[in-house]
Amino acid sequence: MRTYFQCLPCFAKQAVNALPMIDEAAREDVMRDVMRALAEIDFATSPPQMAKIIFDIIKKRCGNRDFYAEAKKKSNAYVLESIDSFREMIDTSSDPFETALRLAIAGNVIDFGAKHDFSDHHIHDNIDSVLNAEIPKKQIEALRSAIDEAANILYLGDNAGEIVFDTLFIEQFPKGKTTFAVRGAPVINDVLMEDAEAVGMIKLVPVIDNGADVPGTVLSECSESFKKTFAKADLVISKGQGNYETLNDMEKHIFFLLKIKCDVVARDSGYPLNSFVVMPPKNGEAGGEK
Amino acid sequence: MRTYFQCLPCFAKQAVNALPMIDEAAREDVMRDVMRALAEIDFATSPPQMAKIIFDIIKKRCGNRDFYAEAKKKSNAYVLESIDSFREMIDTSSDPFETALRLAIAGNVIDFGAKHDFSDHHIHDNIDSVLNAEIPKKQIEALRSAIDEAANILYLGDNAGEIVFDTLFIEQFPKGKTTFAVRGAPVINDVLMEDAEAVGMIKLVPVIDNGADVPGTVLSECSESFKKTFAKADLVISKGQGNYETLNDMEKHIFFLLKIKCDVVARDSGYPLNSFVVMPPKNGEAGGEK
Incomplete structure (x- = not known):
């Protein structure tokens, strides 16, 4: 975009x-x-x-500091505090996959880039909204099938705090085929390896960093090893606006999960402002190397 | 400021x-x-x-056009359309001065500068809000007395549309001592002489232009004749944020009437965001030449 x-x-x-x-x-x-x-x-x-x-x-x-370090720690800790109740919400629901998916999208509200007024209240408001949001059944089922059928899933993380919900969602995936990616260096409140460690993502799936410090995924800026993993993936799950804005024009089997946070992305994507979105790949097909 | x-x-x-x-x-x-x-x-x-x-x-x-000309005409026409009902609202109220004052502040919502999402709906929402807004009685009474006691009132207009409410408020003033000021050249949707003509302000009181095209009142930019009128005024009534931002540090007997439209002015003024304000002069005294 x-x-x-x-x-x-x-x-x-x-x-x-x-x-x-x-x-x-x-x-x-x-x-x-x-x-x-x-x-x-x-x-x-x-x-x-x-x-x-x-x-x-x-x-x-300002001396190359990770100046959102404290804020990221707080976001992780804040969501971790309630992780048991979120997990219960998922486990007791009629469709744990769908509930975990919806929570993962709700987590996308924790963003110090596009959203300027983050506060603790937002996440709970968003959870209520996302659980009741109209997300076409067809798109949820397409993602479910894609996850079942894929051999190599690359899950692109987005923000601290949000990554806790990503762990809950990935717990619903078939084991042994998912890799989670973080940014390679600090930028805004985007996830780093230390966040993956703090929230236990590293115990769940392999975690790699993309070698870049763009709040999105610009392949030309990423490390060679990340590019290889990306190429090998036959399914990419992309969280958030930053990943959407940098990958949406690419021919690749990518599902975008995000909340539409600004008019520009609303217009570009065709989804309404503030909607919670499971966006299937444009062409449906264009997988990775198998 | x-x-x-x-x-x-x-x-x-x-x-x-x-x-x-x-x-x-x-x-x-x-x-x-x-x-x-x-x-x-x-x-x-x-x-x-x-x-x-x-x-x-x-x-x-873009060729020095007044590119808000059409929008200003529409704003004036839109408020003029309902002027009879607004006048009735004032005439049938228990305190016509206070009601007209509140409506004049509500009109301040018509601003293409600070507010970016103006639509017709806002004005009616704001009228409901302003009629019920908490404006300290003491401040309303201070303004009423100041208007009664002043010999020369200079009323600084702000935006098109809003000026219609200014006519209704000025109708409540004692006759023969008020001058209304417009901007000297187009800037955003600020009032010009043609707006004063379109809404009948010129039939009510003398109207002068300030000779400048700042969306506020910067004396050093204004014409000599405006500066004389300003100096002679023993009461200035200043509408809107732009006039507040340019005059609030001045030693002068100025009442500011405005809606607080942004965090910066909220912090600077000490009034909450979105509040409707009758702000008395800081020192209470510092009139014009008598």
Whole structure:
């Protein structure tokens, strides 16, 4: 997906939201540098690629710290606190796969990029909404079959906190064929290996990092070993807007699970703003190497 | 009021909102120029001064048109359509001055600057809200007394549409001492002389223009004759955020009537977001020349 003019205020807002986490003395320079970068933006690239440029500016000005580290720990801990009740919700439901899937999409609300007003309340509001959301049965069944039939599933993680719901969903998959991917370096609140460790994902499935620090999946930025795993996968499950924005034009057997968080992605995808989406592959077929 | 970092995304959004009104071919250049201007922003100046710079960029790229002309006409016509029912609402209320005051503040919702999602519905929602809003009796009475006691009232208009409510409020003032001010040239949907003519303000009180095209009142940008009228006024009634942002630090007997539309003004003023405000002068005293 390309970047739209409407993304510019959102990039500026992402930078503003990061300001409290950096030295006060550096903030004005950061904002001026971000505005200069936005003036030179390449609209043909995807929004997460521009977000990476913005966070590079911020990191450079503040000693390359992972300034969302604390926030990510809190998000993980916050969702982990309720994991037993979520697991019970899944186990006692009439369709544990579907309930776990819906919860995994609800978890996508934990996003410090597109959503600027994250608070603890959102996740519980979203869980109520997602459990009752209209997600076409056909799309849920298509994903269920794809997971059953796939030989190599690559599951692309998105944000801290959300990854706890991903563990619950992956528990529903047939064993031994799923790999979970995290980002290769800090960017916003995107998942890293340490998050996969903190929430127990590493005990469930193999976890790899993609070698990049884009809040999405831009293959040209990723490590060779990640690219191999990606190519080998005959099913990719992509969580969140960042992965959608960077992969939606690709010929590949990808299901996108996300909440539509902005008008731009709503228009681009054709799904309504705030809807919870299980988006099947465009062409239905175009698997990985078998 | 100074400009805050939080204003930058809002400026970018104002530019994006203006895009549908300018040639498609010019849009990318406009956005890049706006971002460049934001990179060089003087944070010591008020937000409306920066908004003027942004709209100058847009106007320069699109032949200096008043690109909100149609929208302003529609806003005026839309409120005028219901003027009889609003006047009846005022006349049949237990306190016509207070009701007209509340409606004048409700009208402040018609703003294509701070509010990006204006639609017809907002005004009626706001009227219900403002009629029931908690506005301290003491502040309403302070304004009533100030109007009764003043010799020269200068009423600073804000936006098209809103100006219709200003006529209804000014009808409640003692006759012969009020002057209404409009902007000197087009900027966003701010009122011009043609709006004062369209809604009948010119039949009610003398109307002057301030000689400037800032969406606020920056005296150094205004004409000499406006500055004289301003200096002579022993009471200024200032409508809207733009006038607040440019005049709130001034030693002058000014009452600010506005809806608080953004976090920045909420924090700066101490009033909650979305509240309807009658803000008395800081020091209580500092009138004009008598």
